[in-house]
Amino acid sequence: MSKEKEKEKGSKAVATAISPTRTEDYPEWYQQVVKAADLAELSPARGCMVIKPWGYGIWENIQKILDKRFKETGHQNAYFPLFIPKSFLEKEAEHVEGFAKECAVVTHHRLEKGPDGGLVPAGPLSEPYIVRPTSETIIGAMFAKWIRSYRDLPLLINQWANVVRWEMRTRLFLRTTEFLWQEGHTVHATAEDAREETLRMLDVYTDFCEGSLAIPIVRGEKTESERFPGAVNTYSIEPMMQDRKALQGGTSHFLGQNFAKASEIKYLDQAGAEQFAWTTSWGVSTRLIGALVMSHADDNGLILPPRVAPTHIIIMPMVHKVGTEEKVMEYCNSLANELRAKIYAGREVEVHIDRRDLRGGEKMWSWIKKGAPICMEIGPRDVDAGAVFFYRRDQEPGKKANMPRAEFVAKVGEILEDIQGALFRRANNFMMENTRLIDCKEEFYAFFTPKNAEKPEIHGGYALTHWSGESSVEAKIKEDLNVTIRCIPFVDERSPIRALLEGDRAPAVCPFTGKASRGRVLFAKAY
RNA sequence: CGGGGUGUAGCGCAGUCUGGCUAGCGUAUCUGCUUUGGGAGCAGGAGGUCGGAGGUUCGAAUCCUCUCACCCCGACCA
Numbered sequence: 280m281s282k283e284k285e286k287e288k289g290s291k292a293v294a295t296a297i298s299p300t301r302t303e304d305y306p307e308w309y310q311q312v313v314k315a316a317d318l319a320e321l322s323p324a325r326g327c328m329v330i331k332p333w334g335y336g337i338w339e340n341i342q343k344i345l346d347k348r349f350k351e352t353g354h355q356n357a358y359f360p361l362f363i364p365k366s367f368l369e370k371e372a373e374h375v376e377g378f379a380k381e382c383a384v385v386t387h388h389r390l391e392k393g394p395d396g397g398l399v400p401a402g403p404l405s406e407p408y409i410v411r412p413t414s415e416t417i418i419g420a421m422f423a424k425w426i427r428s429y430r431d432l433p434l435l436i437n438q439w440a441n442v443v444r445w446e447m448r449t450r451l452f453l454r455t456t457e458f459l460w461q462e463g464h465t466v467h468a469t470a471e472d473a474r475e476e477t478l479r480m481l482d483v484y485t486d487f488c489e490g491s492l493a494i495p496i497v498r499g500e501k502t503e504s505e506r507f508p509g510a511v512n513t514y515s516i517e518p519m520m521q522d523r524k525a526l527q528g529g530t531s532h533f534l535g536q537n538f539a540k541a542s543e544i545k546y547l548d549q550a551g552a553e554q555f556a557w558t559t560s561w562g563v564s565t566r567l568i569g570a571l572v573m574s575h576a577d578d579n580g581l582i583l584p585p586r587v588a589p590t591h592i593i594i595m596p597m598v599h600k601v602g603t604e605e606k607v608m609e610y611c612n613s614l615a616n617e618l619r620a621k622i623y624a625g626r627e628v629e630v631h632i633d634r635r636d637l638r639g640g641e642k643m644w645s646w647i648k649k650g651a652p653i654c655m656e657i658g659p660r661d662v663d664a665g666a667v668f669f670y671r672r673d674q675e676p677g678k679k680a681n682m683p684r685a686e687f688v689a690k691v692g693e694i695l696e697d698i699q700g701a702l703f704r705r706a707n708n709f710m711m712e713n714t715r716l717i718d719c720k721e722e723f724y725a726f727f728t729p730k731n732a733e734k735p736e737i738h739g740g741y742a743l744t745h746w747s748g749e750s751s752v753e754a755k756i757k758e759d760l761n762v763t764i765r766c767i768p769f770v771d772e773r774s775p776i777r778a779l780l781e782g783d784r785a786p787a788v789c790p791f792t793g794k795a796s797r798g799r800v801l802f803a804k805a806y
Numbered sequence: 807c808g809g810g811g812u813g814u815a816g817c818g819c820a821g822u823c824u825g826g827c828u829a830g831c832g833u834a835u836c837u838g839c840u841u842u843g844g845g846a847g848c849a850g851g852a853g854g855u856c857g858g859a860g861g862u863u864c865g866a867a868u869c870c871u872c873u874c875a876c877c878c879c880g881a882c883c884a
Contacts, residue, residue, distance in 0.1 A: 296845080325875090325876090381884090413884090442884095444883080446882075446884080447807090447882050447883075448883085453884090458884085460884095562884090566884070597842085597843055599841090638842060638844095639843060639844075640843090640844045640845045640846085641844095642845095643843095643844070643845085657843095660843080661843095668843080676844080677844075679844095
């Protein structure tokens with residue numbers, strides 16, 4: 280409250296647009312950024328969110344980019360029902376175990392007037408429906424009907440849908456009762472093909488996350504305890520948020536023949552023998568928008584990477600001086616049209632002229648909080664000079680630049696890509712600064728223990744540490760520190776942690792047990 | 807489900823312990839004037855079943871009982 284007062288009267292310098300700041304109270308800062316950017320809000324339905332136009336615009340761009348990649352990799356979209364007969368979910372033992380507790384169940388149909396004038400269900404269903412928490416079982420049942428021969432394979436299907444998971448605690452975008460996602464489901468003749476597909480889609484997610492969301496990630500395989508229920512192998516991408524916690528950004532599962540056997544997905548091979556097929560599934564959700572916020576936003580609000588920003592450039596006409604309005608508006612309109620004719624990252628440059636009857640400062644701050652990549656102030660001065668006056672959201676709000684109009688129009692794609700690149704580098708530096716090799720138990724515990732136990736400060740990060748491979752060690756660390764193995768990382772040419780591991784001469788010994796280790800795994804606190 | 811907390815104007819809150827005039831403040835909103843290239847100023851207006859039900863009392867936002875919702879910490883977890 281005292282902060283509010285500081286902001287008031289007299290002082291033109293406002294500390295930050297978002298209060299509290301990240302260091303003051305990170306979870307609250309997150310909520311405030313989502314609110315200030317007008318991305319989404321809680322709804323009357325418990326744990327469910329309303330995604331508002333600016334937030335949904337981001338999701339639409341995520342969809343467009345990913346959908347194109349899915350098509351390019353041979354997939355087709357289809358749609359399956361929201362409701363799954365309860366018996367379907369019961370088919371795969373581990374799957375039931377994993378999801379049963381978080382399912383919403385529909386037990387009645389139709390409503391009629393009750394004695395008190397309210398509505399009461401007319402009758403129970405003979406078999407309850409589950410609202411899909413994921414669609415493996417119902418899609419598997421359909422696939423079993425569609426597939427007869429090896430000639431029907433591979434079957435490569437994707438679905439854009441909503442799913443429901445009845446979580447105890449929810450947070451906008453990060454964990455909501457209902458969320459939007461895509462789920463890919465594929466069927467293959469051989470284990471090799473299915474494994475290849477699983478990793479191909481992990482690559483697609485990696486490209487998308489790094490290239491479009493400007494979020495660096497560590498990727499790798501999940502340990503047994505973190506595996507998708509029913510999967511043989513689960514792979515994930517793991518970006519680091521600004522509080523140094525990991526957030527699982529997407530997963531790709533090799534399901535082996537588990538679901539094929541449960542759903543009887545069989546085909547006749549070239550020799551005429553009946554075989555169970557091999558399946559995969561993979562998905563990303565609106566959670567990525569949460570990752571976007573926590574990767575790039577600062578104490579003034581959201582910062583959007585241009586490739587997924589609903590609008591690239593905001594033009595604010597300064598038309599308050601009498602007699603200048605017409606020429607300023609004309610200039611803005613023609614400038615907007617010139618910019619819209621440009622293509623950036625495969626789509627037209629999106630320009631919005633903000634003519635709201637608001638004071639300049641207030642208007643500009645609203646776009647800072649929404650994270651628009653470029654914001655222009657165009658007044659008579661600029662019209663006369665044939666220039667544009669703009670700021671970039673990846674730089675300090677006070678840093679504005681003049682540029683000849685023609686030059687800006689010519690370079691707009693370059694400037695947007697420069698912003699995109701700057702965001703990635705910043706996030707990547709942050710992740711690498713907070714990633715280290717840890718080889719002793721004491722250092723590991725100190726790394727993940729906040730100095731202030733009452734109100735933990737931002738601490739920890741990614742620890743690359745040897746591990747004996749025992750689940751009991753994982754469980755103990757989780758109990759002690761709430762730290763888990765995020766993945767057994769890939770160390771390939773595109774891995775950001777590769778450089779760290781190059782000079783690694785430490786013995787491959789698990790610091791928790793003294794036993795031999797097959798390699799370093801990624802430990803972190805997580806969302 | 808366990809522990810703690812909060813429900814008063816769109817949002818944020820005071821008032822509750824110690825019952826008492828017409829229920830207040832900030833902000834947002836609306837109107838007017840003056841302003842305007844970094845979050846405006848003055849004036850006026852509108853906006854309330856004090857979460858809900860029952861009880862005590864001459865009188866309840868305030869006390870009692872029940873209930874509902876939400877938040878935080880656990881537990882749970884894409």
